[in-house]
Amino acid sequence: MKDITFSRRVALLGAAALPWIRAVKGQAKPKSVVISSANRNNGGVNCCAKAMEIIKGGGDTLDAVIAGVNIVELDPRDNSVGYGGLPNEDGVVELDASCMHGPSRRGGAVGALRNIKTPSKVAQKVLAETDHMMLVGEGALRFAKAAGFKEEDLLTEESRIQWLVWKRQMRDKNGHTNWESGIDAPPAAKKIGELKRLFPQADEALLEEALRNAANPPHGTINCIALNEKGEMSAVTTTSGLAWKIPGRCGDSPIIGGGLWLDQDVGGAGSTGRGEENLRVCGAHTVVENMRLGMSPKEAALDALKRVARNFDNDEKRLQAVDLNFYALRKDGEYAGASLWGTRNGRGPQFAVSTGDRESHHENCVYLFERK
Numbered sequence: 001m002k003d004i005t006f007s008r009r010v011a012l013l014g015a016a017a018l019p020w021i022r023a024v025k026g027q028a029k030p031k032s033v034v035i036s037s038a039n040r041n042n043g044g045v046n047c048c049a050k051a052m053e054i055i056k057g058g059g060d061t062l063d064a065v066i067a068g069v070n071i072v073e074l075d076p077r078d079n080s081v082g083y084g085g086l087p088n089e090d091g092v093v094e095l096d097a098s099c100m101h102g103p104s105r106r107g108g109a110v111g112a113l114r115n116i117k118t119p120s121k122v123a124q125k126v127l128a129e130t131d132h133m134m135l136v137g138e139g140a141l142r143f144a145k146a147a148g149f150k151e152e153d154l155l156t157e158e159s160r161i162q163w164l165v166w167k168r169q170m171r172d173k174n175g176h177t178n179w180e181s182g183i184d185a186p187p188a189a190k191k192i193g194e195l196k197r198l199f200p201q202a203d204e205a206l207l208e209e210a211l212r213n214a215a216n217p218p219h220g221t222i223n224c225i226a227l228n229e230k231g232e233m234s235a236v237t238t239t240s241g242l243a244w245k246i247p248g249r250c251g252d253s254p255i256i257g258g259g260l261w262l263d264q265d266v267g268g269a270g271s272t273g274r275g276e277e278n279l280r281v282c283g284a285h286t287v288v289e290n291m292r293l294g295m296s297p298k299e300a301a302l303d304a305l306k307r308v309a310r311n312f313d314n315d316e317k318r319l320q321a322v323d324l325n326f327y328a329l330r331k332d333g334e335y336a337g338a339s340l341w342g343t344r345n346g347r348g349p350q351f352a353v354s355t356g357d358r359e360s361h362h363e364n365c366v367y368l369f370e371r372k
């Protein structure tokens, strides 16, 4: 068949060709880009720097993003990911992770995995060595052990104290808790002093955080997406999920299409934040499909957040309780971080970026609503 020229194709296809044209234009000059959520202790910046180092050394994009998030999984100070993550309501750390490899168009995931510090690596094994997509719970642990992963206790002393503070804060309508002597228990331990007496080994900052986290169960995650100069892409999401969750709860992070999606022809997206609300809009897949239809990464992510807001009838008061962020990287190297909420000073939360020609750094997310 005779090849038709680019401009002739455009003329023939008209407006319907626009997304396709953008994608083709975007694919012309790929450059190396890695983005991730920000995370504590410079976790996101370190993750992107590591992934970029591997990409520049000629490594595969999936190996690169996995090595990047491993830094955060192994850091006990990040209590939302991997080792040191806040536990479920039984005091057991349960981890979720998923990954996608663009060139082979394969995915792998694990859910509610216990006792293994790096669930992202187990997800990569599922992708590389099985014809399954997702393993959960006991089966995922057995698979990991068979693959040579070491079983370890993931609960750090800091996370154990936070879990105990949460349990102590659970009171009946009379203010009674099982953890104090007698039915005439004193009021909830709101003052740090009382907690200091109970946990003399803990510093004040930890106890203050524990009190905040008891009242508002926190969640956190790292998502990382990479593109190399050949235009190859991969992505990973890994988390300890929602603190104090019911054992067995999986959020969006291990759900391929929810907390992570990548299409080698278009780009990738991932999320951090309240997983249940993301799953109701199949967020990461929605963001990538939006980009396929011609939206920029910023527009694509904001559109997915608008769908979340729509599920709450755009009622900002009810939405206050929801935190959700998307990260999107298109195949031409354009990227964005987008958040449901901006901060009071008119800035979005941050995300991490490494473009190869610039040191790994933070940039601001765009956002939908501003906290009053």
Ligand code: ASP
Pocket: 218, 219, 220, 221, 239, 240, 241, 242, 250, 251, 252, 253, 259, 271, 272, 273, 274, 275, 276
């Ligand atoms: N998305 C994760 C979950 O719902 C938690 C988070 O990112 O904050 O499990």
